[in-house]
Amino acid sequence: MKTQIRFAIYALVLPLCLIASLYAGDGFETVRCGADIPKALIGRKTANEPVVKIEARHKDIGLKDLGADIISDDERLNLIFWQICGDEYAVLEEGDVVKDALKFPKHSKDSPQFDGQCQLNGKDLPYYAVGVLKNEEGATMLPAVAAWMIDEKKKKFVPLQTEGLRCSRDGITTADGGK
Numbered sequence: 001m002k003t004q005i006r007f008a009i010y011a012l013v014l015p016l017c018l019i020a021s022l023y024a025g026d027g028f029e030t031v032r033c034g035a036d037i038p039k040a041l042i043g044r045k046t047a048n049e050p051v052v053k054i055e056a057r058h059k060d061i062g063l064k065d066l067g068a069d070i071i072s073d074d075e076r077l078n079l080i081f082w083q084i085c086g087d088e089y090a091v092l093e094e095g096d097v098v099k100d101a102l103k104f105p106k107h108s109k110d111s112p113q114f115d116g117q118c119q120l121n122g123k124d125l126p127y128y129a130v131g132v133l134k135n136e137e138g139a140t141m142l143p144a145v146a147a148w149m150i151d152e153k154k155k156k157f158v159p160l161q162t163e164g165l166r167c168s169r170d171g172i173t174t175a176d177g178g179k
Contacts, residue, residue: 027098028058033085038101041089046096061085067173069115071128072152079115079130079150090130090148092155099155105146107132107174116171118144121164125149129160133167141166 026047031040047054051065066081066088080091081104088104107113115130119141131147144165148157 026054026057028054028061028063028084031058031061031084033061037084037087037089038103041091041098041101044098046093046098048096069173071150077150077152077155079128081113090157092150092157094155100157102148102157105132110135111145112142112172113174114142114167114171115173116168118147118160118165118167118171127151129167130157131160131162131167133169133172140169142169 025045027041027044030044031037055063055065061084064083066083068078068080071077071079076094078093080093082089082091090102090104091098092100111132111134114133116128118125118129127149129147129149132145133142134145136142144162144167147160147162147165149160151158
């Protein structure tokens with residue numbers, strides 16, 4: 001009798017679990033202000049729908065799309081910037097899954113955001129980087145204040161040393177600019 005009751009309970013509960021796991025979330029349903037936002041995002045599946053719908057669904061966390069870039073040649077790895085809970089986050093997405101996320105430093109006209117190619121001590125680096133630069137009037141290559149390389153194989157942000165690191169002014173991506 002106990003076995004039959006257990007079977008009946010599993011038969012009722014299992015379909016509910018399957019339906020819940022099939023629900024196509026947008027990746028932000030577990031994000032809460034004041035919590036570890038990168039941890040809440042990593043591993044989540046994102047929705048393939050207009051950004052305005054996603055933003056509207058998450059007004060509670062102040063979600064706003066700030067722009068994106070395709071990182072990999074196969075166009076599967078993307079760098080997306082989001083404003084969440086009043087702060088900016090850089091997110092690496094492969095296909096429709098968040099692979100890594102980091103809280104992005106504040107930036108301004110004097111310290112603009114960039115993504116693109118950099119040089120270390122005058123030599124071109126073979127990877128894509130993202131970070132904040134120090135604006136220098138008239139310079140084409142600006143010193144990095146904070147920077148991360150994007151490891152395309154591991155799909156991770158890897159912190160870079162900033163000493164001797166200079167990045168192209170052409171990589172500045174924000175309206176607060178520095179151009």
